[in-house]
Amino acid sequence: MTKKIPVTVLSGYLGSGKTTMMNHVLQNKKDLRVAVIVNDMSEINIDAELIANGSGISRTEEKFVELSNGCICCTLREDLLQEVERLSKLGNIDYILIESTGISEPIPVAQTFSYLDEELGIDLTKFCRLDTLVTVVDAHRFWHDFQSGESLLERKEAVGELDERDVADLLIDQIEFCDVLILNKCDLVSAEELERLERILRALQPEAKLIRTTNGVIDPVEILNTGRFDFERVSESAGWLKELE
Known part of the structure; x- marks a missing residue:
């Protein structure tokens, strides 16, 4: 293959x-032929009209790949490859x-x-190039989740009984490792709360492009073919090296 296919990975906690x-992106992608990989079609609930014939998208143009249940960063790695x-x-x-699960971390993907x-x-690497890592943050529920002190196991959202991750740690992992950081549901919080949240997000992730959205409405050019992913930079990050170990 002479041309590598660009890939965008969408991360973000459950409900973001x-x-x-x-x-929205699929409805406004213009002439791009996009293959979509999701974790579970029944749970993800992709707009049925998009899969049928609405918005000019047909089954022949779009390929939806349904992976088995589980965390895309571990149990589904073989399927994903x-x-x-x-x-x-x-x-x-x-x-x-690729839309990863709400409890997956971006680095393994x-x-x-x-x-x-x-x-x-x-x-x-022969077929694809990672183009953009996107993390979506729920502006309305961020502090509720971050300060909950709960684990994924306590919320019954863990991959298994050995999954001891805290919700706060997962949120930080998703925020720290991204190229585009999307603050969604901005209409549900005050301007002062948004400013405060942005300051926190900027402290955790100063390099990503930060975009405010409502109802997930975003220009596809913000997350497709951005060329923002820098392998050399991220491969030297502490999180990347820790995951390899």
Whole structure:
């Protein structure tokens, strides 16, 4: 393949508005042929009209890949590798958009696109290039979730009994590792609260482009073909190195 297919990964805690945003992008992507990978079609609930014939999108133009239940960053890694390789080899798509689960961390997903998996014999760097890592933050519920002190296990959102992650730690991981940070549901909080939240987000992630949205409405050019992902920079980050270890 002479041209590598760009990939955008959408992350964000449960209820942040990732799916609403993805539906909006699909409705306004113009002539791009986009393959969409989601964790679970029944839970994600992609707009049925998009899959049928609404907004000029047909089944032949769009390829929705339904992966089995679980966390996209661990139990689905093999599925993800195989599906991305298969889609890339089809030769009829321009872009891949991945919506990860609300409890997944961006780093393992990004690493999937960065090296050869010797066990499976799949090297996605031959077919794809990671273009943008997007994290969606719920402006209305951020402080409620961040200050809850709860674990994913206590909320019954964990991958399994051995998943001991706290909600706050997950939120920080998603915010710290992104190229575009989207503050969604801005209409539900005051201007003062938004300013305060932005200051906190800027402290956690000073380099990402920060965008305010309502109802997930965003110009697709903000998250597609941005060229913002810098492998050399992120591969030297503490989070990336820790995950490799």
